[in-house]
Amino acid sequence: MGDGPPSIWEWIGRNWDTGRADSIRNLLTDHLTMSLVPIVLALVLALPLGLASVRWRWLYQPTTGLMNVVYALPSLPVFMLLISVTGLSQTTVIIPLTFYGMAVLIPAVVDGLNSVPDHVRQSAVAMGFTPLRRLLQVELPIAVPVVLAGMRVVAVSSISLVSVGALIGQGGLGGLFTRAYQNPFMPPVIVGIVLIVLLALVADGLLVLAQRLLTPWVRARKGQAS
Amino acid sequence: MTWLSSFVSWLGEFFGSGENWSGPGSIPVRLLEHLEFSGLALLLAVLIAVPLGLAIGHTGRGELLVVVSANLARALPTLGLLVMFVLLLGTASIWPVIIPLVLLSVPPILVNTFEGIKGVDPELRDAAYGMGLRGPQVLGRVLVPVALPLILLGCRLSAIQVVATTTVAAYTGLGGLGRYVIDGFATKDYASVVGGSVLIVLFALVVQVLFALAQRVTVSPGVSQRLKVR
Known part of the structure; x- marks a missing residue:
């Protein structure tokens, strides 16, 4: 270790790419996989479930009720219970995070679709849109802001929640926290927290950008108002 | 379904063992500890966040604080925060662990209290002033009751958060139910892991x-619309 503890920059330089599984670079890649997969999966699953709950009203109460219960389950015991099924793998972290994401996104999809004004829907029908085309070209675009607001919550919390997986050896950057605790040393903790918060900020920023690109009419309307 | 049968036998082993029902590491003791730590953290968070949220919502000053704290609390990794506080302050008392628990559970209550107060129909508030109520009376008799569902939602979200984080905090030496999970995992005692979970x-x-x-x-009942108003 030379003389005295290394500075945080020295520590990063020395651990960035050691070729081992616990180099910062590899932890970062793992972290991205374990947070991005649940975010995407949650959206892919929440869209049809949300659509179904709007089409068949009676589905809505049981679905959101179940999702409220799921959301209340603490992550660590859920990871632990899943180990006996999926082992000490990334899947054990990805499955619960996907469900937490769905718990936020299903209500968002439903609220988004319900925010479509009735006259807009009727205009689409009157113009001869088929139900599928009406969904894709009219209803979903109008639902985008509400769904993306949910996505922002899901993205940021998934990215920070992955680190709890470190307690079962699958936490991406969270591995820096367990390493720092076992061998009391501050730089890994700081690096881990800063990288996770930065990742969350970048994901949030990208989603804001996506919203601007997907809903150009919102800006046009604001421009008119001013 | 081999995992199901081993799952059941682990549960039997955990809940059937006499050791787990008396003594310092027994289930009732761990349960009380969990209740004590998460209750303490939640209570402190409520004491900080509710008055602050009421003040910011009522006066409209400091909205930025609410937005920033909400986003930061979501982005900050709980495990990292716990380890950081323990490395900084040591483990002589439970406070190095309780402080991050409180920090993480303040924002959901703060945001929802603020939104609840801010979302009260302005006409309702004006009517209360018009009837001669003063600022604090308007807050206490009109705004708080109307905003209560959201304030309680904030407390519920914080409680979810605090119960989960107290579990994780067992890693940094805190007692509570998380001990079974963390210690069981470390010693490959799966009955303890599964039972604790x-x-x-x-x-x-x-x-x-x-x-x-x-x-x-x-x-x-008027607010929750359980009472049908005609």
């Missing part, structure tokens, strides 16, 4: 039910 999940669900009941009892 089931206990924590049940604990979290009971807390949820209690909050749902609290909401029914405390929210005015």
Whole structure:
């Protein structure tokens, strides 16, 4: 270790790419996989479930009720219970995070679709849109802001929640926290927290950008108002 | 379904063992510890966040603080924060662990209290002033009862958060139900891991039910629209 503890920059330089599984670079890649997969999966699953709950009203109460219960389950015991099924793998972290994401996104999809004004829907029908085309070209675009607001919550919390997986050896950057605790040393903790918060900020920023690109009419309307 | 049978036998081993029902590491003791730590953290968070949220919502000053704290609390990794506080302050008392628990549970209550107060129909507020109520009276008799569902939602979300984080905090030496999970995992005692996990999940669900009941009892029927107004 030379003389005295290394500075945080020295520590990063020395651990960035050691070729081992616990180099910062590899932890970062793992972290991205374990947070991005649940975010995407949650959206892919929440869209049809949300659509179904709007089409068949009676589905809505049981679905959101179940999702409220799921959301209340603490992550660590859920990871632990899943180990006996999926082992000490990334899947054990990805499955619960996907469900937490769905718990936020299903209500968002439903609220988004319900925010479509009735006259807009009727205009689409009157113009001869088929139900599928009406969904894709009219209803979903109008639902985008509400769904993306949910996505922002899901993205940021998934990215920070992955680190709890470190307690079962699958936490991406969270591995820096367990390493720092076992061998009391501050730089890994700081690096881990800063990288996770930065990742969350970048994901949030990208989603804001996506919203601007997907809903150009919102800006046009604001421009008119001013 | 081999995992199911081993799952059941682990549960039997955990809940059937006499050691787990008396002594310092027994289930009742761990349960009380979990209740004590998460209750303490939640209580402190409520004491900080509710007055602050009421003040910011009522005066409209400091909205930025609410937005920033909400986003930061979501982005900050709980495990990292716990390890950081323990490395900084040591483990001589439980406070190095309780402080991050409180920090993480303030924002959901703060945001929802603020949104609740801010979202009260302005006409309702004006009517209250018009009837001669003063600022604090308007807040206490009109704004708080109307905002109560959201304030309680904030407390419920914080409770979810705090029960989960107390579990994680066992890693940094805190007692409570997380001990079974963390220690069991370290010593490959899967009966302890599975039994502890089931206990924590049940604990979290009971807390949820209690909050749902609290909401029914405390929210005015007029506000919750259980009373049909004609």
